[in-house]
Amino acid sequence: MVRYGFQHTRKRYEILLFYQIFSYIYVIRPLNRMETPAYSIKHLRVIRINEGEALDFIDDIAVEEPLEIRVSYGMNEKKSISVTMRTPGNDAELAAGFLFTEGIIWQREHISAVSHSDSDCSRNAENEITVELAEDFTPQLMNAERNFYTTSSCGVCGKGSIQSIRTVSLFQHRERKALSADATWLCRLPQVLRSAQNNFSTTGGIHASGIFDLNGELLALREDVGRHNALDKLIGYALLEGWLPLDDKILVLSGRASFELIQKAAMAGITFVAAIGAPSSLAVDLAREFDMSLIGFLKESRFNIYHQGERHRIEF
Secondary structure, X not given: OOOOOOOOOOOOEEEEEEEOOOOEEEEEEXXXXXXXXXXXXXXXXEEEEEOOEXXXXXXEEEOOEEEEEEEEEOOOEEEEEEEEEEOOOOHHHHHHHHHHHOXXXXXHHHEEEEEEOOOOOHHHHHOEEEEEEOOOOOOOHHHHOXXXXXXXXXXXXXXXXXXXXXXXXXOOOOOOOOEXXXXXXXXXXXXXXXXXXXXXXXXXXXXXXXXXXXXXXXEEEEEEOOHHHHHHHHHHHHHHHOOOOOOOOEEEEOOOEOHHHHHHHHHOOOOEEEEOOOEOHHHHHHHHHOOOEEEEOOOOOOOEEEEOOOOEEEEO
């Protein structure tokens, strides 16, 4: 029997060793967390081919598992809203952010409690979460016309109709704040974001969304195998912390900017989005429609401005 010890100055960890026919998987689980323990990285034994030589290698891969999001409201009314493929962790924020960006709720007071399932199966419990809504609140479930399953790469794919893709931001008609951003520190944001991505640095296969202030300071970051999940987690955190609207902040996306990500940003009142990757044509159209500044291909020394908000200024 092989035993592994792991020590940390702040938290205790357990390492579970699973034997498979051709590989070992080590799962590291933090204990004594406020939410149900979750794991986000697996250590997998693989064969690496390098210059014609085969070597045993322990690779770190991002965990992807389903999360069923349910709502409980009224006289014991319960409804399953969606199943999304996500990286476990920050599930309460993901559920809250999802409900908010889908227009089902529109303020944190609509949430009474968020909890994982009390299922006898621990794996099922970790992958089911229920948002209990305030007694006097009726959710806008017509805004959630989804099929039962959505992938980690696309949250739009499960929509029930083209019309249901569009959601209306609570902050759409709010007077825009004048924002000024310096091109020099804008170009530093990708490195700041990458440096704070613990899971990406380990696996190389996970997305991140980060909120920055106008001094270029990173205020919050969330990671997930799904781009839209990472942003939902971030917006959920901001919702629960009472930060919304984020109209004086800059959202940085670790990958491309899709229509859905721009829409979710608009739902949170974000008016300035910078993507390290490319934007899609619909993302640019939506940014123009909402007069949101949209930057793409943000690198150490360059970026493209696809739309600059009327009250925004980028200094060179």
